[in-house]
């Protein structure tokens with residue numbers, strides 16, 4: 001049997017003496033007792049002799065020594081940042097350190113008996129959380145620890161100010177005294193709120209880094225890429241391994257602006273930050289527009305640091321913006337700038353012109369026959385023509401010039417720096433280039449343009465005013481004939497007002513007897529015989545004087561008045577011819593111009609029939625002149641209308657032939673009698689080989705189709721001789737007779753039909769070279 005050492009015996013006795021009523025005091029005293037082991041052996045030997053004086057002395061010594069040790073231990077425990085509570089397995093608190101006291105609101109804890117249960121309200125509040133829901137977890141942890149396990153758990157709590165805190169708690173079984181079984185539980189807890197917050201922040205930062213749609217690149221101060229997040233790779237189309245460890249310069253060649261990397265670097269060096277929108281390319285060549293924010297983050301010692309770039313892909317936003325911008329500023333059909341953008345550019349160009357005391361010119365263009373193309377061939381053909389016009393305009397001008405579509409058939413050209421001379425050269429060039437035939441939808445179209453030219457600052461010094469001037473000039477050019485251009489002049493300003501005035505006056509022109517017809521004889525080029533009379537309308541306005549039909553017929557067409565005016569013309573011409581026949585003139589043909597609007601009026605055949613019936617004129621004495629484009633409009637429909645008119649017995653002719661778009665196959669199907677060669681070809685027969693060739697071709701084609709030809713606008717012997725020698729059957733023009741009022745026309749005819757009359761002698765022109 002092992003004999004205990006004298007010190008151990010004394011300790012045992014002491015333990016018995018002091019008792020085991022409270023574990024913590026025991027534990028506290030146990031430490032001085034443990035210290036007693038270190039006392040010299042002779043002291044223990046004398047104590048072991050069992051004298052009370054010796055024991056007392058020993059105890060005093062021990063008490064002195066243990067009080068110091070106890071204080072040290074208490075100090076250590078109280079200064080421990082952990083919350084330390086020793087409890088019995090059934091949850092009775094038997095010891096706590098200062099941190100625990102503070103945690104549980106010291107003042108109140110003072111009033112709480114040390115041996116309170118963990119279930120006591122104060123403990124419960126501090127350890128089980130405000131709602132007590134953690135009680136079960138704590139109870140379980142205590143039970144598990146009582147079973148010998150070390151249990152860790154995290155609890156939510158409130159600090160002495162009521163702020164939520166997170167406690168990391170470990171419950172471990174401990175022996176209250178050395179050598180005893182581990183029957184007590186040490187609850188050790190520490191406030192990990194700050195750590196948890198930091199961890200949470202780190203976790204969040206990591207999640208943001210991984211999941212954000214913003215690309216993040218981190219490089220060291222030498223520009224070596226340390227890390228890129230998935231979004232950066234997605235945005236740039238690089239793989240992470242292609243970037244990590246590489247120099248940030250690797251990305252520079254992808255930027256549109258070659259000077260940008262240096263500028264970024266300089267700014268970051270200077271201010272620690274750079275941000276801006278960057279046009280770039282992805283790894284796969286796709287365009288990339290990004291908002292880049294670059295920051296330099298220095299370490300505390302200022303020696304190390306990182307460069308952090310945040311990349312926000314704004315490509316699709318910019319693309320949508322671009323599209324919206326285009327929609328707002330560009331014409332959808334031709335992709336040319338629209339009126340709004342033109343005005344913007346004019347504003348800038350005018351400001352610049354003022355600064356540098358330079359001129360600029362604005363051309364206002366109108367496609368003359370677009371309405372006819374739309375009416376006759378549909379809007380697809382019209383759109384095709386507009387696109388072709390846009391392309392020709394773009395190709396004909398310089399980069400600095402702006403070509404815009406103002407809407408409908410109107411275009412504008414802004415020529416910064418152009419003088420009157422420069423603008424006139426451009427206008428000539430455009431008239432020429434735009435007149436070249438264009439093929440759209442399998443059809444060939446020859447279009448003419450009217451162009452108005454206005455100059456700044458001479459004519460106007462604001463965009464709107466300059467546009468008005470150019471528009472006014474364009475209308476004047478239109479009045480002067482197709483394919484013309486014209487400079488603006490101040491006397492044109494009232495054009496729009498004039499149009500309105502004319503439209504209003506035209507409504508009352510018929511009832512006020514302001515309308516009249518003049519007649520132009522049509523003569524056989526072989527015999528000189530009168531073959532017909534063309535009726536041409538005249539309008540004499542009481543204040544404005546004679547108004548040209550070229551000016552008011554389009555107004556009448558657009559306002560719808562052409563139906564009543566056309567009916568009046570037909571009625572008047574038919575009555576006149578009947579009158580002449582009744583007065584003893586040989587039966588002849590009166591030709592009446594029919595506008596497109598009249599031709600498509602479903603009531604036309606009935607009107608013609610009624611007019612003829614009312615006057616009692618044979619239908620063969622009436623010829624209806626249709627313009628070529630009218631005839632080509634929906635050929636099947638045109639053919640049907642012509643058939644109905646033809647069935648009435650009237651003659652049909654195609655006016656202005658050569659300027660429209662008839663194809664041979666259409667002409668073949670139309671029940672027409674005559675082709676009228678447009679005077680624009682006749683005018684230059686003597687000088688233009690192309691016109692001569694066209695006229696010859698028309699005559700031959702008409703012959704092949706068994707149609708007669710009549711040339712209009714014949715003014716010279718030379719023209720008459722050419723036409724005669726190439727087989728053109730008839731002609732009309734100033735060479736023979738100007739359009740005359742009825743009584744003068746009758747006199748002319750009477751004179752002409754007299755044998756050896758001077759007028760008749762005109763039909764003997766000297767032949768000319770073809």
Ligand SMILES: Nc1nc2c(ncn2[C@@H]2O[C@H](COP(=O)(O)O[C@H]3[C@@H](O)[C@H](n4cnc5c(=O)[nH]c(N)nc54)O[C@@H]3COP(=O)(O)O)[C@@H](O)[C@H]2O)c(=O)[nH]1
Pocket residue numbers: 520534535536537548549550553569593594595655656679712713714715732733734735739
């Ligand atoms: N729908 C209708 N249109 C009409 C009617 N009356 C005329 N018009 C059309 O108006 C345009 C201009 O006509 P106008 O000013 O009458 O000019 C015609 C002739 O006067 C003119 N002409 C005739 N000979 C000569 C000539 O030798 N030289 C020359 N420079 N001009 C000449 O040419 C015009 C011929 O017209 P057309 O034969 O019809 O082509 C004109 O488009 C008329 O069609 C109407 O009642 N209804």
